[in-house]
Amino acid sequence: MTKLPDYTPPDVWTWNTENGGKFAKINRPVAGATHDKDLPVGTHPLQLYSLATPNGVKVTVMLEELLAQGFEGAEYDAWLINIGEGDQFSSGFVAANPNSKIPALMDHSGAAPQRVFESGAILLYLAEKFGTLLPSDPAQRTEAMSWLFWQMGSAPYLGGGFGHFYAYAPVKIEYCIDRFAMETKRQLDVLDRQLAQHPYIAGDSYSIADIAIWAWYGQLVLGRLYEAGAFLDVESYGHVLDWARKIDARPAVQRGRMVNRAFGDLALQLRERHDAGDFDTKTQDKIEAAE
Numbered sequence: 445m446t447k448l449p450d451y452t453p454p455d456v457w458t459w460n461t462e463n464g465g466k467f468a469k470i471n472r473p474v475a476g477a478t479h480d481k482d483l484p485v486g487t488h489p490l491q492l493y494s495l496a497t498p499n500g501v502k503v504t505v506m507l508e509e510l511l512a513q514g515f516e517g518a519e520y521d522a523w524l525i526n527i528g529e530g531d532q533f534s535s536g537f538v539a540a541n542p543n544s545k546i547p548a549l550m551d552h553s554g555a556a557p558q559r560v561f562e563s564g565a566i567l568l569y570l571a572e573k574f575g576t577l578l579p580s581d582p583a584q585r586t587e588a589m590s591w592l593f594w595q596m597g598s599a600p601y602l603g604g605g606f607g608h609f610y611a612y613a614p615v616k617i618e619y620c621i622d623r624f625a626m627e628t629k630r631q632l633d634v635l636d637r638q639l640a641q642h643p644y645i646a647g648d649s650y651s652i653a654d655i656a657i658w659a660w661y662g663q664l665v666l667g668r669l670y671e672a673g674a675f676l677d678v679e680s681y682g683h684v685l686d687w688a689r690k691i692d693a694r695p696a697v698q699r700g701r702m703v704n705r706a707f708g709d710l711a712l713q714l715r716e717r718h719d720a721g722d723f724d725t726k727t728q729d730k731i732e733a734a735e
Contacts, residue, residue: 466612470530476538483536485552486521486718493525493537494547496705498603498659498669499563503547504717505655505700506567506577511720512696515574517553522703522717564596567652577652588646591653594634599660601627611670625676628664632681635661639683654691662688699723 459473485491490507494500510518525531525546532544540548541561549566551558551573560569568589571578579585605624609617635657638645645653663669665678665688679685691697702714702723714722 470527470533475542475544476533477535478530478533479535481534481536483534483540483550484521484523485550486523488519488521488718489517489551489553490520491550491552492520492522492547492704493540493550494522494704495525495527496701496703496707497527497546498599498663499545500547500704501663501701502563502656502659503549503566503570504703505659505697506570506652508696508700508703509577509655509694510570510574513574513576515576518570518574519720520717524704524706524715526706562596564592564656567592567656571652577650577655579646579649579651584647584649588651588653591638591645592656595653595656595660598631602631602660602664606672607670610672610675629676632661632665632676632678632684635687636681636683639687644687650691654687658688658691658697662691666692 483491483493492503492507494503496504504522507518507520507522525537525548527546531537532541532546537548538544540550540559543561545561547561547563547566549560549569551560551569560566568578579588601624606621606628609620609624613620635645642648644650645657660669661684664676665673665681665685667673667678673679702712703717704715705713706715707713717723
């Protein structure tokens with residue numbers, strides 16, 4: 445292992461504004477708003493403020509799945525929050541999520557607007573609101589909830605740990621990459637063993653556990669996160685790959701991963717979504733671009 449310069453932590457840590465890699469411009473050690481700006485509100489009861497990172501994709505996939513099942517009350521406006529520009533620190537967004545992280549949901553269907561933040565909490569809120577994608581049997585429900593919380597606890601090791609040090613850190617630190625690559629591979633092995641015994645994460649039925657885990661680990665093995673597939677040898681997790689491809693083929697998933705996408709292939713970007721017809725317009729744009 446390459447020897448790094450010795451480092452002794454100071455008695456009191458102070459913020460170095462130049463440290464932080466790709467996201468140094470928006471990282472800071474304090475919470476709260478940096479500027480005043482209200483959030484826009486569209487015509488539907490559900491207002492989503494997000495970006496198509498894995499956590500954002502969880503919610504747009506969920507909403508598209510609800511609509512595919514015929515729940516008209518799941519119609520939504522999806523507003524783009526550009527985290528690279530600090531949109532998440534506006535006064536309006538902080539009111540929706542005091543943690544200044546996407547996604548945030550406002551539900552205007554009740555007597556007073558209800559805010560919901562944290563992607564797992566949003567999935568659970570919507571599953572309970574519409575009575576679907578979460579088993580009603582107590583044992584099966586508990587299993588699905590366990591896997592949902594597994595994802596919420598595990599993904600920071602993949603994203604903030606492996607992803608940060610492998611893809612975004614200003615200096616490649618062998619110890620950090622090794623540490624988090626090992627943990628990411630262990631998590632993939634956990635999933636692979638589970639999926640060797642079950643068609644879906646929590647058993648025999650598709651649930652919010654699949655949506656939450658696919659957004660991170662499914663997209664990882666499909667080659668969409670950090671360009672790290674070969675490094676992590678994702679092909680060795682055959683059961684995860686089969687499951688990821690099965691989820692990826694769902695029309696609602698294909699629509700959901702386009703919403704609030706402002707990077708990558710232009711043909712896959714639907715920066716804001718205010719009506720189901722927006723996808724038809726996007727499809728026509730793709731046809732015209734190919735001609």
